[in-house]
């Protein structure tokens with residue numbers, strides 16, 4: 001049975017789940033969530049798809065899961081990939097949780113404020129504050145990747161597939177790869193993995209559709 005992933009191209013959180021599914025080799029297909037027309041905020045979406053009003057949502061037969069980190073773990077359990085060595089499982093989880101809280105949440109919000117919010121509502125003080133928080137997260141990741149190819153262990157794990165969620169997008173949000181050489185090299189390494197695709201090539205919907 002084909003796994004369905006409710007997602008949209010601009011969603012870095014969806015990208016984490018889509019990339020895990022794609023690289024795992026599991027059979028999956030995207031289901032477009034029309035986020036920019038409010039699809040996830042309807043009572044129907046909350047009642048039938050996700051009470052949290054968020055993408056991604058994964059449906060595999062009778063199994064319905066939300067939260068990218070949970071979907072990634074499901075992909076690991078089903079495919080045997082990206083879990084890392086058994087002794088590293090808590091370290092992988094530690095980085096997934098850190099990413100969800102400190103990196104992707106800040107990156108997603110800052111990118112939204114700078115690119116998708118109507119210009120009249122873009123507050124420079126709020127954006128500056130968010131960029132400061134984000135810089136702190138980049139410092140943590142840059143230091144951790146010093147001398148390492150992957151965030152945990154010797155290969156790609158869900159830690160990598162989570163932390164990269166927003167870092168391949170072209171829209172500006174205060175992230176310049178040239179300023180972070182270890183992050184830059186790690187993103188290049190990951191993007192050279194066979195089967196890797198950029199967010200707008202992996203999921204339906206992009207800013208070009210609304211131009």
Ligand SMILES: N[C@@H](CCC(=O)N[C@@H](CS)C(=O)NCC(=O)O)C(=O)O
Nearest residue numbers: 011012013053054055056067068069
């Ligand atoms: N921690 C969640 C975050 C999911 C999330 O915030 N998704 C965004 C799209 S990238 C969303 O649907 N936001 C809708 C909202 O916050 O109302 C995950 O990793 O799946």
